[in-house]
Amino acid sequence: MTTEIKVCMGSACFAKGNQENLEYIKEYIEENQLDSEISITGALCENKCADGPRIIVNGVEYTNVSQEKIAEILKEIK
Numbered sequence: 001m002t003t004e005i006k007v008c009m010g011s012a013c014f015a016k017g018n019q020e021n022l023e024y025i026k027e028y029i030e031e032n033q034l035d036s037e038i039s040i041t042g043a044l045c046e047n048k049c050a051d052g053p054r055i056i057v058n059g060v061e062y063t064n065v066s067q068e069k070i071a072e073i074l075k076e077i078k
Contacts, residue, residue: 003038003077006056010045013052017066021053024067028074038077 007013007022022040029038048054051063057073065073 002036004058005038005040006043007040008045008048008052008054008056009042010049010052012045012049013054016053018053018055021055021065021067021070024070025055025074028071 005025007018007025009018025040029035029040043054043056046054048063053063053065055062055065055070055073057077062069062073
């Protein structure tokens, strides 16, 4: 089963760190050779900016994510 990660592409989430988070996710996937197991897509702003940056993994929303939090999430799905 492919894991789907959606990264909020709204300007508030990007300003709060999702640009760096996206790069981190891409690097993690490449370093761990998970290209065929994880897909990344962008998500439109859902007006939940106060909770940003946000990502959604297999339908589960994570808010106020940092690279440390993303690392924990990715280790769980690996």
